[in-house]
Amino acid sequence: MMNLHKLWLGLVVWLLAGCTTVMQSTSGPVPLATQAKWAILPMVNNTDTPQAGLSAEAMLEHQLRMHGIQDVAHYPASMTRDSLFEPTERKVTEEAQKWAQDQGVRYGVLGSVEEWRYKVGIDGEPAVGVTIKVLDLSSGQVVWSASGAKSGWSRQALSAVAQNLLTELMAGLRLGAQPQAL
Numbered sequence: 156m157m158n159l160h161k162l163w164l165g166l167v168v169w170l171l172a173g174c175t176t177v178m179q180s181t182s183g184p185v186p187l188a189t190q191a192k193w194a195i196l197p198m199v200n201n202t203d204t205p206q207a208g209l210s211a212e213a214m215l216e217h218q219l220r221m222h223g224i225q226d227v228a229h230y231p232a233s234m235t236r237d238s239l240f241e242p243t244e245r246k247v248t249e250e251a252q253k254w255a256q257d258q259g260v261r262y263g264v265l266g267s268v269e270e271w272r273y274k275v276g277i278d279g280e281p282a283v284g285v286t287i288k289v290l291d292l293s294s295g296q297v298v299w300s301a302s303g304a305k306s307g308w309s310r311q312a313l314s315a316v317a318q319n320l321l322t323e324l325m326a327g328l329r330l331g332a333q334p335q336a337l
Contacts, residue, residue: 186331
């Protein structure tokens with residue numbers, strides 16, 4: 156009987172430990188084309204953590220490749236403005252979208268990082284919050300978006316929690332093999 160109580164307590168602690176909130180929306184019944192040209196566009200860093208947006212961009216590129224998207228471009232490094240002292244994110248995002256359109260990119264993946272840190276306190280749990288959207292650059296419309304937040308155990312790496320959250324968010328991205336007509 157005592158082992159059953161320990162098992163039950165362990166299960167409850169395990170379930171509460173990986174707290175995640177994920178919200179997704181799609182705007183269209185047609186899957187997005189994996190064979191189309193995609194680009195990683197700037198992730199706006201709304202945190203106090205330097206280069207959190209760049210870290211999220213690298214993880215998103217990996218996620219796209221895991222989903223079978225091979226033609227993934229990345230906006231030029233000269234457009235990077237991930238800094239605490241230069242709030243020019245909107246201008247950079249617009250420049251990156253124009254760059255992607257000039258390159259013949261169909262879908263642009265961008266968004267923002269709302270949280271990317273270890274919480275203050277004895278345990279110092281990692282916490283991540285991101286919003287991702289996919290733009291159809293030919294129309295300028297958002298064709299998929301997701302937002303989520305996740306915290307982990309005190310001994311987990313921040314990058315592991317971030318990767319888990321991005322995996323959960325990107326699981327809702329509907330993809331198809333054939334490119335859509337422009």
